[in-house]
Amino acid sequence: MDAGDLLLGPRGRRLCQEFQQLAGASRPTLVDDRAAFQAVAEACAWAMYWQPPHDADVNLRSGPGLAGIRAAAEALASSPAMSWWSSPVDAGDQHLVVFDAAESAQEPQLTGLREAVDTLDAFHADSQPFEDSAGRALDWRTISGAWWSAPMANPGAHTARSFGQPPLPVGLVWVEDAFGWSTATSWQVRPASEVRVLELRGPQDWVEMVRRYPLEVTATAKRGDWWRTTGRDGRWAMPDWPAVADDWDAVHLTVAGYLTTAGRALPVDGDTATVLAGWPPDATFWLADVLEAVGGPARWRWDGDRWSPA
Template identity: 30%
Template structure:
């Protein structure tokens, strides 16, 4: 995004970026941004969320106080055009997105979220146990276990559908190799469905404090590289969450506030790692296939790559 501006990170480089932000703000005040432009900007932001390496040159540049101050007027100019769904609760008509070459999920076993959470828990404990042998030097070269989501195939992750654009997950999904083709699967809800809404980084901190799972040794090295902090690290205990809720939904605004940042909690810290905008994780067995899947293709349209119905 700023590849032509980030070197060097001295006063000259900062000044160039500050001028560019001011120019962009003036242009935006004359010609309002579109919903598609905001969605593409969201996609780029999510693509750059990384939890296994130190901040790169662009991250360091944007974190500098002078640059951050110059960015605020641009954010203020954009904010009136941010869509309502960025702050809305989970929408009906949720869909799950899979690369077209992934195994089909058109069978009931793929939606047994309760069993998936149990398997996730067993693997998480195994990972934490194996990590006890790691050198406790935060700079040591260990990596691989950095997410705080219930990452298991049988635990569905879904998003809302945008008119004419398809599911949000097509456009903004962390840690994914963007395929050329994808399939979206509509879901229906059966039985009672209690959804916990996460609307801010504060909400996420309270979630982890209420349902804590200490994973310091397995997250220690990756999360130190991202945040520069040495701490006791916690993730949500999804097995405990599943006793009280069938699903957890993260708003897009909460994602933008909390992603890649150390979030302090009582007794330590957490990261919102591996999440995505508007994502809902289903930890109870109330989500089932609800319609015909739809195929999508990533195609060049002008200077952008856009998802179109195949």
């Protein structure tokens, strides 16, 4: 990932702006890894894929706004501290986070994941069609619904590694459009056996997955949601998650993959495009019952500034 890669997408550009502000200089040269970590959190917090981009994101696309964050992009891309942003899943350091569960000590639900994934095709393809309950046609521009393309199933499990000392699960901090939670519980988990993990390292990996496992979702709420957030209208596709689960036990999105891919309208084939939405950086979504809890529960509380052990 070089500086140009970081400036390709809305989340990477927002990261650079947030880091520049946290660094306290218009041309930062030295990268503080904690400031960079917090800048990723801010870039995530402003990710909303069902509405037009924020003015700040629009201003960063070109002109003085884009030129003003180039130094930050160069500093981040060249820093050795950021080298793990392109690394594959760390199977030995995975944490599952449940928000608003500080008083809950029961084990996380790690079974039934594949069965839940098998329901996702019907959910996404049928979600919010362009008609009301009486069958009357509705303008697709007015429809909003299941805007995400991540494999969010119920039950479901997505995990990420920890950061810093003492270790903090990044899933507590790197959250898109957080709901203001003040309590959470985490468990350390690991695969119980050898697993097949598909790595998403950038836009091409996401596009190739959609091409290999396509599910068309043009006639759903995603058309309106993704048009609002990207400005593009046309055919849309996302991964057919049950088909992905036939070949893979999990899919991991690297931090670099998130920053260069999320929120962009990416061409797939012909007039079809896709959007990576609702997938936090470094998160691994598990598509099979291959996890076991090995630590926890650890309880956390938000004190208004940071997450601390409760």
